[in-house]
Amino acid sequence: MSKDSTRSMPVPVATAATVAVGVAVTAALDLALLWWAASAIGVAAAFATALWADGRTRGAGDPEGVREKGTTLHRTLVVPTALVLSVVAGMLTGWFLDLSLIEPVAAVLGALVGSFLAHLLYRRLSAMLALSFGAVAAAGVLAIAVTALVLQLSGIPPLATFTRMLEYGTRPDSLVQVVNDGTTYYLAAVAVAIGFKMKLFNIGVDGQYRLAALLAAAVGGYLVLPPVLSQIVVMATAVAVGGAWAGIAGYLKVTRGVSEVISTIMLNSIATGITAYLLSTDRLAVEISTNNIGTPPLEESSWVPGIPAGFLGSDREIFGLVVLAAAVGIAYSVMLNRTRFGFELRATGQSQSAAEASGVDVKKMVFLSMLFSGMAAGLVGMPQLLGASHYYALDFPTGIGFIGIAIALLGRNHPVGIVFAALFWAFLNQAAGILPFDGYPQEIAVIAQATIVLTVVVVYEIVHRWGRRYQQQQIGKELGTAAEPKEPAAVATGTAAEGGTGADGDQTPGDGERGGEAK
Amino acid sequence: MSSTPSGSGASAPPAVELRGITKRFPGVVANHDINITVASGTVHAIVGENGAGKSTLMKTLYGMHRPDEGTIGVKGRQVRLNSPSDAIKHGIGMVHQHFMLADNLTVLENVVLGAERRHGIGNRARARIRELSEQYGLGVDPDRLMEDLGVGDRQRVEILKVLYRGAETIILDEPTAVLVPQEVDELFDNLRELKSEGLTVIFISHKLDEVLSVADEITVIRRGTTVATADPSTTTARELATLMVGGELPVPELRESTVTENTVLSLDGVTITAADGRPVVDGVTLDIHEGEIVGIAGVEGNGQSELIEAIMGMRPLASGRILLGGQDITGWHTLKIREAGVGYIPEDRHRHGMLLDSPLWENRILGHQTKAPSTRGPWIDRAGARADSERIVAEYDVRTPGIDVVADALSGGNQQKFIIGREMSGDPRFLVAAHPTRGVDVGAQAAIWEQLREARAAGLAVLLISADLDELIGMSDTLHVILRGRMVAQADPTDVTPEQLGSAMTGAGLAGDEKTEGGTAAADRSEDGA
Structure with a gap:
């Protein structure tokens, strides 16, 4: 296609041009302006270049996003979203690199990343994805507004408080803490999300990970094994215990029809009872300090070393098992999108009746997804156990399973969405740590978290529905006009609108007919 | 006025x-x-x-x-x-x-x-x-x-x-x-x-x-x-x-008979009971041959849905056998039955035939998740599934801007055409077609009928269930009437009228000289006919 047009340029050239403009503008402006301003303007310039270049590369093996170009939605939503996203990404990268590199280099590298994203997003961002970003942004603004209102009403200056939180939360030591907490939260959220994809509500992640951590710590503490093997055995124990505990709920659901919500809540209580029983000096525990008992500490050879966070400017360490969280995330993503099992899982979650009619063994899927959810849950305690405390004691963190539910909701069960949700959640927790020093209640963070979960869930659902309806109408219009270009538009699209009204479950053969019917 | x-x-x-x-x-x-x-x-x-x-x-x-x-x-x-x-x-x-x-x-x-x-x-x-x-x-x-x-x-x-x-x-x-x-x-x-x-x-x-x-x-x-x-x-x-x-209405009709001697599916005294032990399908015996469309007429709720679900392995039989090409498939799992070459056009496409929130190409995989081109071993074959979806969209005239739109965005008729294309792929031996043209506009209706005719000519055996009596009469080689789970009459589609069918469906018996079932197919059951 590109050969037909004399003025066209190949895509790689456009990419290079975009990135070059972004970097050059940033480097030049960095001399005169603050680095972040330079970076932002640089990326914006790169975006403009991408816009300009796009006109010349059209048709050269364009991806699906192209089909939507020119529509109102694309102009008003996708392009601005792409712009904002690339600028923000560029600035964040710049800021992050600034922690370990000198300023001009960081700014330029940030601009490089931002410019490349500008090019990529402009070309690839689909309307539905842009809508999702838009929804999350809208929800964020709404949640901040509500929190600000609550603060105002309580007599606390919102703006100053937010600034303080932001400032404290982005300190190097805080960042390390955010990443570490985020790692744990991420694992918990993935465990919950596996269930959610099947429309199963595994409330029992909390009990599963606590029991798994206790038994794994006991195994690691009493069983002295060579390094590497030891860590593997500890983690395998945790996975097995978590899976078995959740498997009970799965088995009950499949064989006796017990709601997994009820059984996992019960199993949480039972897990609490069992851990209290086992964590006694008569049984698994030993005295760790004067008023704390726990499992015998792991040998140092069984620890998972941390990653020095010098590049963030902190002398603390990031959990080595952040790698594990990443691996679990990738495995979750691949399983969900690339395997038959994942397809059957999603199909069952979307429509049990359709899955059944297609030959999916729904009971097996229910049991397996509960099992996998529990196995992932078993890993939740591992970063803490192997990376920090090295024993399971009375002060082992609890309640992460419930946080996981909120984060899975916030991240829309998406492997990448959950990453951001987990980091954000951990950031709010950490940033709120400064509030008591200023004499403000720390619960502000809790209010913000709760508001954000609520607004994201609601706004996302509304935007999603609206987007679906819009898409249906677009299709109706496109097909109606394409099939009958000479007919007046009003007549040609006659059926399409019924798609809009019929979308909410109206299946009457006479009227629920969706848009664009063979005109 | x-x-x-x-x-x-x-x-x-x-x-x-x-x-x-x-x-x-x-x-x-x-x-x-x-x-x-x-x-x-x-x-x-x-x-x-x-x-x-x-x-x-x-x-x-x-x-x-x-x-x-x-x-x-x-x-x-x-x-x-x-x-x-x-x-x-x-x-x-x-x-x-x-x-x-x-x-x-x-x-x-x-x-x-x-x-x-x-x-x-x-x-x-x-x-x-x-x-x-x-x-x-x-x-x-x-x-x-x-x-x-x-x-x-x-x-x-x-x-x-x-x-x-x-x-x-x-x-x-x-x-x-x-x-x-x-x-x-x-x-x-x-x-x-x-x-x-x-x-x-x-x-x-x-x-x-x-x-x-x-x-x-x-x-x-x-x-x-x-x-x-x-x-x-x-x-x-x-x-x-x-x-x-703005044109002529399509008429459902078959051309010359393509019925052969080879039995593809046979039901032998199939009985299905409801949860309370009451039979909802009662001793149905039926043979469907290669190149034959067998229609079943009946007021909705007289056992048609249960019969289909039993054939598809979604509902256990109380007694009787189901044979596919001479092989006993009674009690087989749905997936195995599908793998054996049975296509299924469900009566409720939203409940049983589609994942409305998934893109079209993922819907291509549904029901065919163990077969090429949708999958390769335990992995989803994206390229294969997408290419085959494109083929269905083109061959079955599915009006859609692409295979990445969610199924819900298509009109009912186009969803149905896509389902039919999907179920026809992989050369099935036998097709269960429940209300294939329900809620479908005239143009799509004609196309679906044409596809069924072509598949029949190529040797497909079809069980057709429909509430549209004209469709049943026009598209069937053999026509049975089901009432309270029993096959009560067999009609000749060449000369039966919708009125006669209607009276048989409501239990008044088939007026005219049609034979009632019992003499030929359901030998174990003596129905008092006409």
């Missing part, structure tokens, strides 16, 4: 007058410059094919949404209808195609539900119901339990509900879709009764012979606008059809 008002005088203002109604949904126009005058005391039919905009119009008239342009006049006065209760206040009531009745309540309770303030919920209400029932010849007993009533009775209760709320103009949305021919006649008698009592009926349909027999005046809607008003006494069905679709 040229019609023959039988109740009030011709000088009375029209019961309903729609002028220049235009309804837009963002980006599209559903109704465009609609003009209809419904004379008081008449039956006024509105015809148009599926998706022509009839329902949007009726929703406008019933106050479910407001028109963007145009005016609604009721009895000569211009009105604004903001909600269905406004419409009821102006004497307009609507009977939906799907009944809105609670099975576990009595007729009385169903009727007064939501209208308790009119005549209370006790004897006053009961008396009023009796009075209305007598006045309009509906024959409804207020104290019967809804679940004991048949489809025709339920419809009369729906009509009574509307009358009870004081409606003088009744909108009936596709009222005959769920009825057998005999019940249709009864309904039409009721409508004439209503008319003679001075009420006005607006009757929405796409069945032209029915419209011609009952209506005083007919308005044809095509692509969202009124294209003509016809007088039934001087119009033929053919003319109406031409107005409706």
Whole structure:
């Protein structure tokens, strides 16, 4: 296609041009302006270049996003979203690199990343994805507004408080803490999300990970094994215990029809009872300090070393098992999108009746997804156990399973969405740590978290529905006009609108007919 | 206005007058410059094919949404209808195609539900119901339990509900879709009764012979606008059809027989019991040959759905066997049956045939998740599934901008075409086709019939279940009638009429010289026929 047009340029050239403009503008402006301003303007310039270049590369093996170009939605939503996203990404990268590199280099590298994203997003961002970003942004603004209102009403200056939180939360030591907490939260959220994809509500992640951590710590503490093997055995124990505990709920659901919500809540209580029983000096525990008992500490050879966070400017360490969280995330993503099992899982979650009619063994899927959810849950305690405390004691963190539910909701069960949700959640927790020093209640963070979960869930659902309806109408219009270009538009699209009204479950053969019917 | 008002005088203002109604949904126009005058005391039919905009119009008239342009006049006065209760206040009531009745309540309770303030919920209400029932010849007993009533009775209760709320103009949305021919006649008698009592009926349909027999005046809607008003006494069905679709209506028919001797699927004394032990399918014995379409006629709920689900392995048999190509597949898992070469067009495509929130190409995998080109071992073959979806879209004329749109964004007919394309791929030996053209517009209907014919010529064996008797008669090589789970009659599709089928479906026996089943197929069962 590109050969037909004399003025066209190949895509790689456009990419290079975009990135070059972004970097050059940033480097030049960095001399005169603050680095972040330079970076932002640089990326914006790169975006403009991408816009300009796009006109010349059209048709050269364009991806699906192209089909939507020119529509109102694309102009008003996708392009601005792409712009904002690339600028923000560029600035964040710049800021992050600034922690370990000198300023001009960081700014330029940030601009490089931002410019490349500008090019990529402009070309690839689909309307539905842009809508999702838009929804999350809208929800964020709404949640901040509500929190600000609550603060105002309580007599606390919102703006100053937010600034303080932001400032404290982005300190190097805080960042390390955010990443570490985020790692744990991420694992918990993935465990919950596996269930959610099947429309199963595994409330029992909390009990599963606590029991798994206790038994794994006991195994690691009493069983002295060579390094590497030891860590593997500890983690395998945790996975097995978590899976078995959740498997009970799965088995009950499949064989006796017990709601997994009820059984996992019960199993949480039972897990609490069992851990209290086992964590006694008569049984698994030993005295760790004067008023704390726990499992015998792991040998140092069984620890998972941390990653020095010098590049963030902190002398603390990031959990080595952040790698594990990443691996679990990738495995979750691949399983969900690339395997038959994942397809059957999603199909069952979307429509049990359709899955059944297609030959999916729904009971097996229910049991397996509960099992996998529990196995992932078993890993939740591992970063803490192997990376920090090295024993399971009375002060082992609890309640992460419930946080996981909120984060899975916030991240829309998406492997990448959950990453951001987990980091954000951990950031709010950490940033709120400064509030008591200023004499403000720390619960502000809790209010913000709760508001954000609520607004994201609601706004996302509304935007999603609206987007679906819009898409249906677009299709109706496109097909109606394409099939009958000479007919007046009003007549040609006659059926399409019924798609809009019929979308909410109206299946009457006479009227629920969706848009664009063979005109 | 040229019609023959039988109740009030011709000088009375029209019961309903729609002028220049235009309804837009963002980006599209559903109704465009609609003009209809419904004379008081008449039956006024509105015809148009599926998706022509009839329902949007009726929703406008019933106050479910407001028109963007145009005016609604009721009895000569211009009105604004903001909600269905406004419409009821102006004497307009609507009977939906799907009944809105609670099975576990009595007729009385169903009727007064939501209208308790009119005549209370006790004897006053009961008396009023009796009075209305007598006045309009509906024959409804207020104290019967809804679940004991048949489809025709339920419809009369729906009509009574509307009358009870004081409606003088009744909108009936596709009222005959769920009825057998005999019940249709009864309904039409009721409508004439209503008319003679001075009420006005607006009757929405796409069945032209029915419209011609009952209506005083007919308005044809095509692509969202009124294209003509016809007088039934001087119009033929053919003319109406031409107005409706702007062309000829397709007719379901088979050409020369392609039936062979090779049995593909045989059911041997298949019995299925409900949870309470009552048989819902009772000793069905049936053979389907290569190149044969076997149709099953029956009022919905007589065991057809259960029979299909049993064949697909979704429901256990109480007794009997199912053989596919001589191999006993009784008790096999659905997936194994599908892998053995059985295609399945489910009766409810939204519940059983599609993942509405997933893109089309993922729907290609559904039901075929163990076979190429959808998967390779445990992995999803994205490229293969996508390429094959493109093929289906092209071969089966699925109107979609691409295979990445979610299935829900397509119209029902296009979803159905995609399902048929999917189920036909991988060269199945046997196809279960339940209501293959339900809710599908005329163009898609013709295409689906053509595909079935081609597959049949290529040797496919098909079990066809449909509520459309014309389709059954036209498309079947062999035709059976099912009643309360039993095969009660076998009809010859070349000379049976829908009326004869209808009477057999309701248990009155197959009029004429058709043989009843029992002598040939179901030897173990002696049915007292005709």
